[in-house]
Amino acid sequence: MKILIVEDEPGIYTFLQEGLEDEGYQTRVATDGQATLDAYAEWRPDLILLDWMLPVLDGLEVCNRIRLGDTTTPILFLTARDTVEETISGLRAGANDYIKKPFSFDELAERIKIHFRNRQDDRVLRLGDIEQNLTTYQVTRNGKHVKLTGREFDLLAYFISHKGHVCTREDIIKNVWGIDFQYDTGVIDVFMNALRKKLDMKADGYIKTVRGVGFIAED
Incomplete structure (x- = not known):
């Protein structure tokens, strides 16, 4: 399974990349909104971990654009934003899940497994x-x-x-x-x-x- 990590903080995306590859996933990193859209179109990931605050295009806009043509790829927001309004905005943009920073890697890994199981259950x-x-x-x-x-x-x-x-x-x-x-x-x-x-x-x-x-x- 391929996971696109969208994060502009080197310490965070290195931590995620190392942990997810240890779990057996293929990973790729994008550090701004436009690079995310380019990587998505080229690589076609099976799941996207998406930071909200990004250069060029923010995560909300990236999510909106991906959802124009793709309703099935799981998108998980990783963000320090945690107000009810922001959570609702992310879900309305098409995100499947919302994980507040800082987070436990074990919790993230388990949520990823759940979303992969759910997608396999879809009749696609x-x-x-x-x-x-x-x-x-x-x-x-x-x-x-x-x-x-x-x-x-x-x-x-x-x-x-x-x-x-x-x-x-x-x-x-x-x-x-x-x-x-x-x-x-x-x-x-x-x-x-x-x-x-x-x-x-x-x-x-x-x-x-x-x-x-x-x-x-x-x-």
Whole structure:
């Protein structure tokens, strides 16, 4: 698991980095708001430890910007700010947790484990850089939100759930459209064209056409 540590105090981020790497996590450090957004886009961490007071962009703004396209990556604020209003502001910005400085490393490590367990419990499907949350009905590609219709959403979920296996047109009509009798499967192509366009996939992208048979999703 990859943890992005966002902190501008060397003593704190060194302490966190050493402790978390001893726990078996991969870590990276960002020391200002813009560097955080750059590291997030490039590295795609599994969890973010986010200081509130940062140069360039503060933690609240960073959290807001990440949440525009990513509703699933856990974000934990580490901050000396502890008023009720500030706590509410952080949670409204999309933070999952709020830990007051100074804190116990053991407590932090346990909270991180809880958030990782919770995320694994989410019904999230992945295909390359595409994430599909079956609980929140959110779809993102490379962190950017993609708006799909209900049928497009169901079609994508079917492909990802059967990743690596050829999905025949007959199976797609039966399982996605719920039609268990002879039907013109050409309607699938209309939805496939729309789905590929919205997800910015070329015909030879993550979901490939198997001529005369159907489609296959592959990372």
